Amino acid sequence: MADQLNEGGLFKFFTECLQDLYNAEKKFVKCAAALSIAAYTGELQAALLSQSHESETHLERLETVFKLLGLKPGEGKCKIIEILSDKSADIVKTVETGTALRDAAIIYAVQLIAHYKIACYGSLISLLEEIEQDSAQVLLERCLAEEKHTDASLARLAMNVINPAAKKESV
Numbered sequence: 001m002a003d004q005l006n007e008g009g010l011f012k013f014f015t016e017c018l019q020d021l022y023n024a025e026k027k028f029v030k031c032a033a034a035l036s037i038a039a040y041t042g043e044l045q046a047a048l049l050s051q052s053h054e055s056e057t058h059l060e061r062l063e064t065v066f067k068l069l070g071l072k073p074g075e076g077k078c079k080i081i082e083i084l085s086d087k088s089a090d091i092v093k094t095v096e097t098g099t100a101l102r103d104a105a106i107i108y109a110v111q112l113i114a115h116y117k118i119a120c121y122g123s124l125i126s127l128l129e130e131i132e133q134d135s136a137q138v139l140l141e142r143c144l145a146e147e148k149h150t151d152a153s154l155a156r157l158a159m160n161v162i163n164p165a166a167k168k169e170s171v
Contacts, residue, residue, distance in 0.1 A: 014127045015071060021120045022062045022073045024081035028113055029055045031085045035106050038092045041165075043157055044103045048110065051150055058146070061139040068136045084113045100165035107158045114151045121147060 029052050036048035066073050088109035095102040121144035128137040 010127065011131060014124065014131060015069070017120065017124055017127070018062065018065065019074055019076055020078040020080075021117070021124065022059065022066075023076055023078040024113075024117060024120065025055045025058045025062060027078065027081045027085055028052075028117070029059070031088060031113070032110070035088060035092065035110065038097075038102070039106055040098050040100060040103045041162065043161060044106065047150075047154060047157060048106075051110070054146055054150060058143045061143055065136040065139055068133065080116060081113065084109070084116060087112065100162055100169055103162045104158060104166045107154050107162060111151060111154055114147055114154070118144065118147045118151065 032048045032052035032055065036045045036052070039045045039048060063073060088106070091105040091109050092102070095105045121140055125137055125140050125144060128140065
């Protein structure tokens with residue numbers, strides 16, 4: 001079956017998307033670590049370090065998916081994550097250091113990246129249903145669930161801590 005899939009367009013498309021996601025996770029490990037240094041509040045710093053570690057786990061799972069499919073991850077670049085990472089760096093440069101406003105901007109940037117990754121995982125899972133790779137699908141579903149949980153946690157942090165503090169700063 002693997003030989004037939006390798007010849008088909010769907011499998012090739014899936015592997016290209018998987019490679020993009022793998023590269024996005026690699027980039028995000030570094031991006032989240034850098035943003036944690038730029039963050040003002042301890043809560044956000046901890047959340048970003050946790051996300052960086054979570055992405056390392058996602059990388060391990062993606063490497064397992066590659067192995068299950070008889071593939072090796074490449075060293076390409078995901079253009080979308082490059083743009084989103086650049087956007088997050090620009091935000092850090094333009095918002096004053098040591099403010100809740102900067103943390104609000106960092107959360108905004110990180111959620112943009114998280115939503116991209118959520119979309120990627122969801123799409124890859126639906127492709128895997130057609131390719132009939134249940135073991136790989138289970139791994140990607142775990143990553144998707146963790147991404148959604150992380151996104152929800154960031155949203156709560158923003159709404160309950162960061163955004164109210166940023167509002168007080170601007171009064």
